[in-house]
Amino acid sequence: MTALPPYLMAANPVASGTVFRSLFRNAAQIVTVCAHGETHKSGAAMDQVAIFENASLLVDQAGRIVYVGPLDTLEAQPWFLHDSTHVEFEIDCTGQSIVPGFVDGHTHPVFAGDRVHEFALKLAGATYLDIHKAGGGIGFTVQHTRAASDETLFADLQKRMDRMIKLGTTFAEAKSGYGLDTATEVKMLRVLTRHNKSHHALKLSITYLGGHSVPKDKTLAAYTQEIIDEQIPAIVRAVETGTVHVDNIDVFYEKGVFERAETEAVLRRGKELGWAINFHGDELHAMASGEVGAQLGARAISHLEEVQDRDMEMMAKNTIFATLLPTTAYVLRIAPPPARKLIDSGVPVALGSDFNPNAHCMSMPHVMNLSCVNMKMTMNEALVAATINAAASLHQEADRGSLEPGKFGDLVVIDNPDWRHIIYQMADPPIAAVYVQGTRV
Ligand SMILES: N=CN[C@@H](CCC(=O)O)C(=O)O
Numbered sequence: 266m267t268a269l270p271p272y273l274m275a276a277n278p279v280a281s282g283t284v285f286r287s288l289f290r291n292a293a294q295i296v297t298v299c300a301h302g303e304t305h306k307s308g309a310a311m312d313q314v315a316i317f318e319n320a321s322l323l324v325d326q327a328g329r330i331v332y333v334g335p336l337d338t339l340e341a342q343p344w345f346l347h348d349s350t351h352v353e354f355e356i357d358c359t360g361q362s363i364v365p366g367f368v369d370g371h372t373h374p375v376f377a378g379d380r381v382h383e384f385a386l387k388l389a390g391a392t393y394l395d396i397h398k399a400g401g402g403i404g405f406t407v408q409h410t411r412a413a414s415d416e417t418l419f420a421d422l423q424k425r426m427d428r429m430i431k432l433g434t435t436f437a438e439a440k441s442g443y444g445l446d447t448a449t450e451v452k453m454l455r456v457l458t459r460h461n462k463s464h465h466a467l468k469l470s471i472t473y474l475g476g477h478s479v480p481k482d483k484t485l486a487a488y489t490q491e492i493i494d495e496q497i498p499a500i501v502r503a504v505e506t507g508t509v510h511v512d513n514i515d516v517f518y519e520k521g522v523f524e525r526a527e528t529e530a531v532l533r534r535g536k537e538l539g540w541a542i543n544f545h546g547d548e549l550h551a552m553a554s555g556e557v558g559a560q561l562g563a564r565a566i567s568h569l570e571e572v573q574d575r576d577m578e579m580m581a582k583n584t585i586f587a588t589l590l591p592t593t594a595y596v597l598r599i600a601p602p603p604a605r606k607l608i609d610s611g612v613p614v615a616l617g618s619d620f621n622p623n624a625h626c627m628s629m630p631h632v633m634n635l636s637c638v639n640m641k642m643t644m645n646e647a648l649v650a651a652t653i654n655a656a657a658s659l660h661q662e663a664d665r666g667s668l669e670p671g672k673f674g675d676l677v678v679i680d681n682p683d684w685r686h687i688i689y690q691m692a693d694p695p696i697a698a699v700y701v702q703g704t705r706v
């Protein structure tokens with residue numbers, strides 16, 4: 266690993282005034298993850314995280330980090346006038362450690378109804394596709410989400426985001442996809458956009474997933490046409506009026522759901538509109554997702570339980586992020602994605618909770634634990650995948666994913682001097698506090 270500098274400091278620390286928002290003093294460890302402005306990590310670098318021991322971290326009034334390193338070095342800076350009038354919040358982190366806020370690379374957090382009854386069916390042996398084909402699964406959630414009002418969906422989303430942020434997630438990707446008709450897809454995007462405009466500290470990268478499933482009364486061809494000719498134009502109109510914002514386009518590319526030609530047509534249309542391609546691929550069958558992603562210029566592919574060697578090579582060569590979701594394999598009792606092979610092939614791996622009514626988990630500490638135990642990742646790799654790589658998979662690496670000067674002071678204070686306890690203490694992670702832009706949430 267490139268040697269760690271003694272401290273990290275912004276080029277112009279007083280750009281937003283000499284009054285600072287918060288000073289985290291004397292943490293046993295501050296895991297910045299990166300220390301050299303890396304945009305993401307792949308290969309052996311995924312197993313290396315930058316750690317400053319006995320360090321402090323300063324956040325300015327714009328919510329951005331200006332300094333990480335020893336307290337005495339900070340106090341010796343001529344621009345740092347240290348008294349209570351110059352730092353709004355002082356947080357004593359003695360005996361604690363700090364990591365970047367987690368970035369959840371894949372969630373489906375807007376839905377009505379739950380599927381605990383299907384959990385029981387799966388425990389009794391039913392497969393995901395059995396339930397899907399019988400009209401359950403996504404179909405069940407679609408029925409309930411269509412019937413729900415904006416208000417109900419919004420209130421439920423905000424409650425879920427409250428729970429998520431308490432578990433250390435400070436930014437997440439979030440999809441539509443339980444509408445499968447124009448009105449409900451637009452409604453879901455409207456709810457996600459309204460959330461981002463609210464005061465909630467956990468902001469979202471919003472993904473349109475009209476291609477999540479084919480409604481039971483339509484053919485794949487007809488529904489694909491509907492997405493391109495009706496749903497996307499309606500979304501574009503809503504974007505123009507400011508009620509909807511979209512960052513990414515997604516399709517559930519899977520045998521018997523969305524086949525290759527239809528997947529490509531939808532993703533291509535999204536790309537023309539400037540949305541980043543971030544799709545579900547190779548979950549239950551090998552579908553050459555890496556090749557599809559490389560041809561279309563995808564940023565990320567999620568799932569990849571069945572990914573083949575050739576596709577891994579294409580993903581590595583084209584810097585396509587593999588967003589792995591260990592909760593899916595766990596809950597469906599299928600083989601998890603080959604995380605080791607992906608990392609060893611040079612594919613940048615990110616993590617997501619896949620929070621949805623099938624995999625009801627929104628805890629990134631738990632996801633990291635699963636990725637270590639079930640996917641054989643190291644704790645360093647899991648942290649990199651849940652921070653800088655997940656941020657980069659969503660084009661957020663300039664602002665989030667590491668604790669370097671210039672980025673937001675989004676961080677998790679861990680009640681243990683060794684940061685690894687956030688992964689090790691699996692069911693009840695020792696989170697002392699979560700901060701977004703230097704403010705406690
Ligand atoms: N695989 C497709 N979509 C979701 C599941 C959605 C659902 O079952 O409601 C996933 O990422 O796991």
Ligand SMILES: [Zn+2]
Nearest residue numbers: 371373545619
């Ligand atoms: Zn998903």
